[in-house]
Amino acid sequence: MNGLAVACRRVVHIYRAEAGDVVALAGVDLSIGPGETLALVGPSGSGKSTLIALLAGLMRPSAGRVNIGTYDMGKLSDGEIARLRGTEIGVVLQGAARNLLPYATLHRNIWLAQRRAARTEGIKLDDPDRILDLVGLPGLGRSRIEELAPGARQRAALAVGIAAGPGLLLVDEPTSQLDTAGRDEVLEALETVNQERNTTIVVVTHDGDVGTRLGRAVTIRDGRVGAEGRDGQDFAVVAGDGTVQLPPEVLGDFPPGTLFTVEHIDGAVTLVAGGSDRSLAADHLGHVQN
């Protein structure tokens, strides 16, 4: 299976609660190429888990569109979404134990994850031992999950997530309970899976270093894409409705109501804060050029 592309267009998600509605996502625009690795970072409550749940088809967006490969997730039936999750989309929930049967062997856990795909025509499944090699657990097929150390258990959860050979792997907080060595092994496993299979991988994390390692880190802030880091450089991002969130550290310089003039200089666009020399050059906004 080749990596699947992901496209979110103006995605809104509202939780209906007795105490009042909560707008968890307020218009997310995000494109992820096939075979890309990406981290979703951001403060607690910003909407990361909600976004990954929408990508996994565990919930449907209140508005907007989520496309995975050729699928429009909002238009699929529950049965079609369940089939996708057992085949083309792999999901690793937060907390390794939630993905695994503790008393069963690694082989059996992988086999259980492959069951649905095995019945689906045209899907060729990897040998479980090959999957264990990919996640750095060679020869451990007969070990029971409860015998594994926490880092190995997290990689076992990854093995289950990739068992059916998904084109998109969604992983929630894979390193949060681990020491540095355990974290590095999990990241290595993710990198190997991505390199060997070209799997698109999206990881929700609080760990900024994980974002750096994965090459692309998208910050979710107040239910929107707030910023993006790529290969060590930070960018603000223009949303589908034309808005740009300024990084919190410069917000103090541009209070609400600040007026900008839009100046076109040598083919580049520069926003100059009214009556001052404070400006945002287009290059810092993702290069706006005609």
Ligand SMILES: Nc1ncnc2c1ncn2[C@@H]1O[C@H](COP(=O)(O)OP(=O)(O)OP(=O)(O)O)[C@@H](O)[C@H]1O
């Ligand atoms: N089932 C729910 N019902 C009502 N509100 C919810 C529900 N789940 C999440 N929320 C709210 O939606 C918003 C986004 O939550 P979400 O869990 O997506 O954020 P997060 O960035 O993943 O946070 P964390 O890093 O703490 O997991 C928060 O205000 C949260 O309180």
